[in-house]
Amino acid sequence: MPLLSRDQGPLVDALMKFGLSEYEAMIYITLLSNGPLSVKEITVMSGVPRTKIYPALQHLAKWQLVSLLPEKPLKAKANPPDKILAERLKPLEAEIKQLKKAVVELNRLHRASKVREAAEKHEFWVIKSEAKVASKIGELVSSAGEEVCFLLREDGIALLLNNKYYNEVLLRLMSRSREVHVAVYSSLTDFSGESLDKLRLLSELLEVQYVDYPVSTNLCLVDGRELLLFKRESRWVDMKTDYVGALLSHDFTVNFAESLFRSLSQRSRPAKQMLSILESHWLSFKPRMSEAMLLFSQAMVMSTYQALHGAKNGFSFEVFKAAGKRLLEYLDQKEKLKLIGPTLEETLKLLASFFTIYDGVPVNISYDKSSQLLTLEVRGDLPAIYREAAFRELPVPPSPIGLIMLGVLEEFGYNIFHLKSSFDEREGTWLLQYRLVVQPLEEKELLSPL
Template identity: 25%
Template sequence: MIIMVNEHVLTVSLEEFGLSKYEAQAYVALISKGTISAGELAYYSDLPRTKVYPTLLKLENKKLVIISKSKPIMCTAIAPEDAFDSIIHEQINKVNAMNTLISNLKKASEESRKSRGSEEKRYFHVSANNVLEQLKTMIEGSKQSINITADQWGLGLLAECKEQLLSVLRRNLDVKLLIPSSQICSEMFRAIPNEVKIRVSDSIQNCFVFDETEVLMIDNENGKGAIFSSTEVLGINQNRVFADIWKNAIKTESLADMTKNEAQEIYKIIRIINEYGLTHILNSIIESKKPDLDMLKLLEKNGINLKSKSLDEIIEIMDAALQIKCSGHVNFDAHTKNITIESKLNSGHSLPWAYILDGCLQKQGYKTRTVYQSNSNKGEKVLIKISKN
């Protein structure tokens, strides 16, 4: 039964080489049985007896069989490697001609697109099972820079590429990573090498841009990826979008040694102050004349309660926030009982944080006096002088 199935497959395949059905059946029978008579061929090949001799003559003309001159007529198949050599070369020539035709048609199509100001670019699908290995390969192959935006799922993939990241960082590549706020100080966050610059933004997709030319995008729902290679427009555009988000994203260096809850709290405070801080201060000055206490109310309204924290804890929070927002610091002089808030940026960047700290001090029973100083070259400074009521 297996032989019959194979013979049928061979017969069909020979028909694709240009043999007729009868010719294919006859040749396969001769290959299987060796030298046999015309009558036996009719039996084994299932050919009508009246068709055997004409079929043999056609096969002989095609140099696929040898027919004896004696009677009864005996026939033998020529070995396949000899019989089909010319046919194979003929097929190869046809394929080559077709490839040449397709190449010429492609060139004509590309020239037509270029003349119309358009050019076709391709992208490659990556299966979910191969995305991680592809990501590792692309990281290792980078020459200058890698810009990454990743959600929790993408960050998990990246955490598995630590060895590759360390390799490119040793070559002084610039690696930047944008993550959502939910991943600050998470386990996967800590798996990323320290030399990777990480900032926080909630405008996130899984997009990896290598050397501004290759883009790997990954769908976090099905795990599949797509690679866009040598795409100048896409790569440059993605980098511009990345640069805009990066500029306004929140730095994470000062949060690295904190617990996830501590880091999340500071991020939340920063987000509240970013959205409402200066406006709230101006309204408070106009209405209540107590912007410091009103800043605490603003935080409490948004779920942040600093009342239960010690002065040292509050100073630590403010110091981290200032480092992130304006490359600043909070310094407490235990001898003079003064607190200095410094910011490298002017235009009142330090004021919301000074008012929060001032409000906390007043809540803890301290009397304060605030002095604001600004220097166009050195930034601004707020001095909070403390005395006990």
């Protein structure tokens, strides 16, 4: 038989990476190809010098890759490579795994530095139009190092299934699911045939978990570092619908989103199993917020009752504060939901994001320590209930989150006094202002011009 062929050159290189010398690799391949051979035959067939054969065979025998046969003349035969080399692979595989983790961690550090650098300039980024939102989703999915989490409503599922963005979003997501952990949760409010058909189709392409959790926007969380909120909405001016998104990288908000997804993982069920139940309308609607909405309704009734009986406006605000305190206690004790951050500023940023997540309303909350003024600005195409509340100059947004805000402020040790509620219909801006004090102030001081 001729010397080793060119085709066997890569095999020699591979064996050398396991730790064999070039001569040892050539001898082992020759024995595998030809069966037991004498030293003279090995020399002829492998091209290895005779003086190098004996030490090479001894080393191969030590590795248990060859067996030396006690014959005259001495012969050697190759042992099967799978078990022996597989053992040699284990430390290499562990090292590769460790190196991959190091690359992921280095990428995370790099991305985190970019996020921090950008965060110094912006609190959030607004993304308008369906195409730009889809592009941002694809970009986030591609950048993921460990995990991508989605919580999708009907409009979120529709965007992922849109053929226009198949390569950019869905195909990329399916491809990345082999490399990173992809968690997709869905929560519907529309149980029509079309919505369920889309959920069924998405469940065939990805592992989708169903959870009965009411949100008014879709969520996409990547590696616990960036949170994209997106939804399809109608513009108040021309009633045209389009997608809009907000990209957040604020630590406390993102951390809360992480805890939310951990909670969803415990409460969800495979969507494929739930489809028959959803089609039968066996699930109740929005159970998680029912208690909160009940408390708000009670506060509204009591406030209206007092107003009809000529009570002071201040008393109605006290009712809202009491309801907020009770709601915060309920969420803490019953739902184990911790809403108090390390600082007031951090907590207010979290609550502002809640207005977007749950009510679909962009809200900015700012606190000026020097003047002790807390300003809440609601801007944009307000839902009907928000517009009605703004017209009536309610002292708090018509949402459980507004009540939670009052409860949070009291938890931080502030007395809260409502100063202002004004609505600019032309600009679509509702401004609410409060004074926060540690000690009570005289009424005339509270109501003095700002």
